[in-house]
Amino acid sequence: MITTGKKLAALLLLSTALTIPGAAFAQDTQLPPQDVDPTPPEDLSTPQDDDLQDEDLQDEDEQVDESDISIPGGAIIVTGRINRDPTQSSSQVVSVLSTEQIARTGEGDIAGALGRVTGLSVQGQGFVYVRGLGDRYSLALLNGLPLPSPQPLSRVVPLDIFPTNVVASSLVQKTYSANFPGEFGGGVINLTTRAVPDESFLTIGGGISGNSETTFQPGLSYYGSDFDWFGFDDGTRDVPPALQTYFDSGLQLSDIPLDDSQNFDGAPVTQTAIGQQLGDPNLILLQRIGDIPANWSASLTAGTAVDVGSDGQLGVVFTGSISNQWRTRDIISQSILADFSLDNDFRDVVTDNRILANAMLGIGLEIGDHRFRFTNLFIRDSLKQARLSVGEDFQDDDSIQQTQTAWFERQLIDSQLVAELEFGDLSLDLRGGYARTDREAPYEYTFTYVRDNSSGEFGDRFINVLDRQTGDAAVVFSDLQEELWSGGADVSYPIFDSFVVTVGGAYTDTQRFSERREFLFNAPTSLPDGVGALRPDLLLGNAIIEFFDIGLIESTQSDPAFDAALEIWAGYGKINWEPVLGLSIDAGVRYEDAEQSVNPAQVFDVAPVSSASTLLENSYWLPAATVTWEPIEDLQIRANASRTIARPQFRELIFQTYYDPETNRQFNGNPLLIDSELTNYEVRVEYYMGGPDRVSVAGFYKDIENPIEAFSSFSDNQQLTSFANAPSATLYGIEADLAYTIDLLNWGGWFESKQIALFANYTWTQSDIAVDAADVTQLFPGGPVPATNLFVDGVPLTGQSDHLANFQVSLEDVDQLQQFTLLMNYGSERVTSRGTAGLPDIVEDPGLRVDFVYRQGFDLFGSEAELKLEARNIFGQDNEEFQTNGVDRVEINSFDIGTTFGASLSITF
Numbered sequence: 001m002i003t004t005g006k007k008l009a010a011l012l013l014l015s016t017a018l019t020i021p022g023a024a025f026a027q028d029t030q031l032p033p034q035d036v037d038p039t040p041p042e043d044l045s046t047p048q049d050d051d052l053q054d055e056d057l058q059d060e061d062e063q064v065d066e067s068d069i070s071i072p073g074g075a076i077i078v079t080g081r082i083n084r085d086p087t088q089s090s091s092q093v094v095s096v097l098s099t100e101q102i103a104r105t106g107e108g109d110i111a112g113a114l115g116r117v118t119g120l121s122v123q124g125q126g127f128v129y130v131r132g133l134g135d136r137y138s139l140a141l142l143n144g145l146p147l148p149s150p151q152p153l154s155r156v157v158p159l160d161i162f163p164t165n166v167v168a169s170s171l172v173q174k175t176y177s178a179n180f181p182g183e184f185g186g187g188v189i190n191l192t193t194r195a196v197p198d199e200s201f202l203t204i205g206g207g208i209s210g211n212s213e214t215t216f217q218p219g220l221s222y223y224g225s226d227f228d229w230f231g232f233d234d235g236t237r238d239v240p241p242a243l244q245t246y247f248d249s250g251l252q253l254s255d256i257p258l259d260d261s262q263n264f265d266g267a268p269v270t271q272t273a274i275g276q277q278l279g280d281p282n283l284i285l286l287q288r289i290g291d292i293p294a295n296w297s298a299s300l301t302a303g304t305a306v307d308v309g310s311d312g313q314l315g316v317v318f319t320g321s322i323s324n325q326w327r328t329r330d331i332i333s334q335s336i337l338a339d340f341s342l343d344n345d346f347r348d349v350v351t352d353n354r355i356l357a358n359a360m361l362g363i364g365l366e367i368g369d370h371r372f373r374f375t376n377l378f379i380r381d382s383l384k385q386a387r388l389s390v391g392e393d394f395q396d397d398d399s400i401q402q403t404q405t406a407w408f409e410r411q412l413i414d415s416q417l418v419a420e421l422e423f424g425d426l427s428l429d430l431r432g433g434y435a436r437t438d439r440e441a442p443y444e445y446t447f448t449y450v451r452d453n454s455s456g457e458f459g460d461r462f463i464n465v466l467d468r469q470t471g472d473a474a475v476v477f478s479d480l481q482e483e484l485w486s487g488g489a490d491v492s493y494p495i496f497d498s499f500v501v502t503v504g505g506a507y508t509d510t511q512r513f514s515e516r517r518e519f520l521f522n523a524p525t526s527l528p529d530g531v532g533a534l535r536p537d538l539l540l541g542n543a544i545i546e547f548f549d550i551g552l553i554e555s556t557q558s559d560p561a562f563d564a565a566l567e568i569w570a571g572y573g574k575i576n577w578e579p580v581l582g583l584s585i586d587a588g589v590r591y592e593d594a595e596q597s598v599n600p601a602q603v604f605d606v607a608p609v610s611s612a613s614t615l616l617e618n619s620y621w622l623p624a625a626t627v628t629w630e631p632i633e634d635l636q637i638r639a640n641a642s643r644t645i646a647r648p649q650f651r652e653l654i655f656q657t658y659y660d661p662e663t664n665r666q667f668n669g670n671p672l673l674i675d676s677e678l679t680n681y682e683v684r685v686e687y688y689m690g691g692p693d694r695v696s697v698a699g700f701y702k703d704i705e706n707p708i709e710a711f712s713s714f715s716d717n718q719q720l721t722s723f724a725n726a727p728s729a730t731l732y733g734i735e736a737d738l739a740y741t742i743d744l745l746n747w748g749g750w751f752e753s754k755q756i757a758l759f760a761n762y763t764w765t766q767s768d769i770a771v772d773a774a775d776v777t778q779l780f781p782g783g784p785v786p787a788t789n790l791f792v793d794g795v796p797l798t799g800q801s802d803h804l805a806n807f808q809v810s811l812e813d814v815d816q817l818q819q820f821t822l823l824m825n826y827g828s829e830r831v832t833s834r835g836t837a838g839l840p841d842i843v844e845d846p847g848l849r850v851d852f853v854y855r856q857g858f859d860l861f862g863s864e865a866e867l868k869l870e871a872r873n874i875f876g877q878d879n880e881e882f883q884t885n886g887v888d889r890v891e892i893n894s895f896d897i898g899t900t901f902g903a904s905l906s907i908t909f
Contacts, residue, residue: 085688085694086171088636088694091177091584092173092177092586092626093173093175093626093638093698094171094172094174095117095118095171095174096170096171096172097113097114097116097117097169097170097172098169099168101113102167103164104808104810104819104855105808105823106853106868106870107164108163108164109126109160109164110164110167111126111127111128111159114128114172114189115128116759116806116825117172117761117806118735118763119131121801122159122160123135123830127156127158129186129800130174130187131186131735131765132733132797132799132801132804133186134797134798134799136155136646136647136648136649136708137183137185137186137678138156139181139183139184139187139189140189140191141191142416143192143373144431145431145433146181146435147412147484148435148482148483148484148510148512149482150411150439151439152658152660153649153651153660153667155510157437161356161379161381161412162191162379165299165301165321165358167193168195170192171192172188172190173187173188174186175624175638175642175680175682176622176624176640176680177574177586177624178572178573178622179572181506182620182622182644182645183645183646184644185646185676185678185702193362194301194317194362195317195362196303196315196316196317196362197304197315198305199305200302200305201303201909203299203302203906203907203908203909204298204906204907205298205299205300205906206296206297207296207868207902207903207905208295208902209295209296209870209902209903210294210900211326211327211899212898213897213898214292214326215292216291216294218288218291219289219326219328219351220289220349220350220351221287221353222282222283222285222384222386223283223285225237228355228407229355230355230357231322231324231355231356231381231382231409232380236280236282236283239442240277240278241277242269242277243274243477246274249268249269250603251268251605251606252554253271253552253553253554253557254557256269256270256274257270257271258270258272258549259549272550272551274552275545276542276545278443278475278519278540279540279545280443284447284536284540285535285537286403286536292328292351293326295325295902297323297324298323299321299322300320300321301319301320302318302319303318308367309367311368312367312368314363314365315362315364316361317362318359318360318362319358319360320360321358322356322357322358324353324354324355325353326353328351328352329351329352330349330896331349331894332346332891332894333346333348333389333891333892333893334890334891335719335892336883337395338839340839341394343393343395344391344395345391345394346391347389348387348388348389349388349389350385350386350387351385351387352384353383353384353385355382355383355384356381357379358379359377359378360375360376360377361376362374369421369422370419371420372417373418374416374417375414375415375416377412377413377415378411380409380411380412381409381410382409383406383407384406385406385407385408386404386405387404387406388401388402389402390402397452397453398452399450399462400449400450401449401451402449403445403446403447403536404447405443405444406441406443406444407441408439408440408441409438410438410439411438411439412435413435413436414433414434414436417432418431425493425494426491426493427491427493428489428491429491430488431487432486433484433487434483434484434485436481436483437480438479438480438481441478442477443475444476444477444478445475446473447464447472447536448471448472448473449464449533450470450471461529462533463533465525465532466532466539467525468520468522471532472520472521473520473536473540474518474519474555475519476516476519477516477517478515478516479513479514480514481514482510482511482512483511484508484509485507485508487506487507488504490502490505491504498577499576500576501573501575502573502574502576503571503572504572505571505572506568506570507568507569508567508568509565509567509568510564510565510566511564511565512563512564512565512650513561513562513601514562514564514650514651515560515601515603516658517554518555519552519554520552520553520554520555521550522550522551522553531544531548556656559655562599562600562601563598563599564599564650564653566594566595566596566597568592568593568594569594570590570592570593572589574587574588574589575588583627583628584627585625585627585628586625586626586627586628587625587626588623589621589622589623591619591621591622592619592645594616594618594647596615596616596617596653597614598614598650598654598669599613599614600654612655612671612780614653614671614673616674618645620643621643622644623643624641624642626638626639627639635686636685637683637684638682638685639683639684640680640681640682640683641679641680643677643678643680644677645676645677646678646708647676648674648675648723651669652669652673653669654669655668656669667720667721668722669723670778670779672778672780673724673725673778674778676705676706676708676725677704678702678703680700680701681701681702682700683698683700684696684697685697689740691741692741692757693739693740693741694737694738695736695738696737697734697735697736697737698735699735700733700734700735701732702732703728703730704728704730706726706727707726707728707729707797708723708725709724709725709790710723710832710834711724711790711791712835712839722779724778724791726770726790726791727772728770729767729768729769730770731765732765732766733765735761735762735763735764736761736762736763737761738758739758740758741755743755753815753816754813755811755814756812757808757810758809759806759808759809760808762803762805765800765801765803766796766802767797768794768796769792769796771787771793772787773786775788789836796831797831798830798832798834801829801830803826803828805826806823806825806826808821810822817855817857818855819853819855821854821855822852823851823852824851825848825849825851826849827847828845829844830846832844832881835883840883843881843883845880845881845882846877848875848877849872849873849875849877850873851870851874852870853868853869853870854869855868860907863907863908863909865908866907867903868903868904868905870900871900871902872899872900872901873897874899875899876896876898876899877897878894879896879897881893881894882894
């Protein structure tokens with residue numbers, strides 16, 4: 001034991017509570033993580049006080065002032081104030097979403113809940129932006145260990161795949177400390193899975209919901225397979241035998257004969273055989289659904305614990321759920337030319353059926369002062385998509401009709417083992433994990449029919465001539481696998497009073513393989529117009545393919561796949577020191593050595609790869625320091641300074657084209673990208689008014705060297721997004737946060753047990769890209785180009801909103817579960833992609849969204865039950881993404897979101 005001041009006492013308490021989240025076998029209503037140092041992979045070891053264990057904890061709103069803990073023998077007395085508020089007791093700037101706070105929002109996935117946190121916004125497919133910095137500047141951890149990503153365009157895992165039923169709490173740290181990985185530009189988000197309970201329980205639940213734009217409205221789909229509703233395929237979408245034979249052969253498609261009449265020595269299969277097996281009507285033919293069904297979900301959670309020996313306890317928790325949701329979007333999709341005239345104008349109807357299934361098994365063991373936790377997580381996110389597009393190509397004077405069907409599977413498997421060992425004052429933490437993500441997209445079909453309006457060649461008919469120029473048919477098979485091994489160790493020891501030293505090391509090894517194979521059906525010019533007017537399944541009928549000698553062209557033959565890797569060795573040292581009462585210093589430095597590579601994969605035996613390889617080898621010293629001063633009780637002033645980095649994403653480094661079905665855009669990488677380096681400063685003032693009530697104001701500033709920005713151009717009348725390093729940028733702003741409760745006891749009657757809980761936050765952010773006439777940036781192919789060709793001096797970074805605001809007001813009962821919560825979220829306009837050649841930027845306007853959630857607990861047949869009613873986007877804020885020159889406006893990806901109503905019921909036995 002050691003003698004320490006009140007700050008260190010709080011630090012020790014929080015370290016004990018968080019080093020292994022939930023390992024203390026707390027109930028599911030356990031305290032949220034209360035300090036960030038123990039949790040991330042680079043610091044699961046901090047000194048701990050045997051007399052400050054979880055059994056001493058009361059509610060997080062409670063405070064114990066000047067607690068004197070006497071040790072047998074009277075040799076040492078610990079004096080200090082133990083603060084229960086994790087944001088106050090942390091040595092860094094943190095925001096915590098506890099189990100109760102997540103439940104209050106009523107969100108179904110953790111990305112939605114995090115969108116309520118100060119300075120955070122959710123963009124795209126579940127990516128969380130911190131203070132306007134893109135997903136590349138954020139770090140996501142699960143129980144302190146890194147996660148791989150199933151997304152082709154990102155190395156950061158999308159958080160919308162994590163349902164809230166597997167997440168007990170979420171911690172966001174915005175100031176860098178050396179125990180975290182160096183890729184910490186905006187902040188870190190650490191998700192803690194549900195804790196192991198100390199008594200047995202079983203909870204089952206289910207819910208339904210509907211959307212005004214989708215439910216019981218017309219939509220699109222296709223048959224697919226018998227098990228699609230469950231998120232799994234029954235084998236219908238397996239690669240057909242003829243195509244698999246071609247893949248295994250190592251030959252190029254030009255080495256495969258069209259049919260048996262051609263003499264190709266050693267060819268194992270023909271193009272006709274492949275094409276005939278690709279024409280399954282169940283995967284091609286769009287069907288109109290008269291009434292889209294309602295969304296539904298079901299869940300089950302169970303846990304138990306048993307004593308082991310005289311001083312041990314073993315606990316097990318399991319949770320699983322499945323949800324089936326529908327969404328129809330009527331999208332306006334337009335593009336422009338250099339003079340801002342319309343290039344094309346389309347109306348797209350897209351119906352998504354998303355099935356999310358997950359399961360988690362956690363095993364915890366506590367023996368004396370040692371704790372162990374084994375966590376296993378499975379998440380499967382499947383999306384069945386049907387699209388019909390009709391529009392005009394004004395350059396060719398054509399009318400176009402296009403159908404698309406697709407099936408996307410994203411899957412995450414994660415196993416973690418963490419050990420927290422206590423040997424007196426010495427703490428040793430060991431951790432290791434293996435995680436794998438997969439993304440498979442078999443049979444992405446696109447059929448394009450064209451009507452030539454200028455010559456009247458096709459009359460009033462839409463014709464598909466299968467020639468790549470006028471009308472085409474294509475099918476794509478893509479696959480992504482990413483594996484991540486991670487491990488580390490940390491040691492903490494108090495050198496003397498109020499001075500704790502922690503040293504640690506970490507290793508991560510990420511391996512990714514990504515493959516995309518696109519096949520175009522190719523017909524001779526003699527294909528009759530009458531055949532070209534057939535619907536897609538008949539157009540690719542076996543007899544037509546054979547009779548008209550329809551062959552195949554592999555458009556991705558030059559660059560079908562790539563391998564990527566990122567290996568990081570890291571070590572760090574840091575101190576926690578309280579030189580005088582009320583002043584604490586958390587300071588350290590991290591050294592990272594990283595090697596990142598992206599290489600075209602050798603798919604064919606005889607053909608060399610054509611894309612460029614990329615290798616980035618860099619080492620960094622990353623210092624960080626946070627000073628916290630408490631001039632008066634409950635008033636804290638924090639100051640932080642640090643250096644961090646941001647690396648390019650894997651696909652951004654490969655010169656291959658990728659089509660994103662969510663944004664309906666094509667992306668191409670740039671092998672000449674380099675790392676971005678950030679210098680960060682923050683000053684924050686916090687005042688705690690007792691209980692959960694608090695107010696804070698912060699100012700932050702970031703200087704970014706070589707930020708990576710997306711820009712858009714046009715190729716063959718198609719919008720193409722690529723990436724380049726801007727010379728530099730700055731980002732700065734102010735955050736304000738308020739939590740306040742109002743007791744309604746004096747109102748009497750029904751209000752005697754009620755209170756009003758207010759939560760409000762606002763973030764004002766400004767960012768500026770700095771570009772001089774002499775600056776250059778690197779583009780592939782070609783090398784250096786003037787930076788002014790891509791970037792405009794003084795424009796904001798992509799993804800950054802000037803204003804972000806959240807407001808929650810909840811009328812709730814303090815004696816039972818009863819909450820009426822109104823939630824408002826606002827985001828101002830933000831750039832999603834740079835315009836080039838003098839065109840304006842593409843801008844998104846999130847606007848104001850208003851939600852309402854009602855939760856009521858009650859007794860049902862002797863068991864605890866909870867009813868939840870919710871209304872989302874009550875005023876119908878639309879999705880708006882556009883370009884404007886100040887006079888005219890072009891809609892890039894705009895559609896009505898609609899209002900969603902839902903109800904759910906859960907019962908705990």
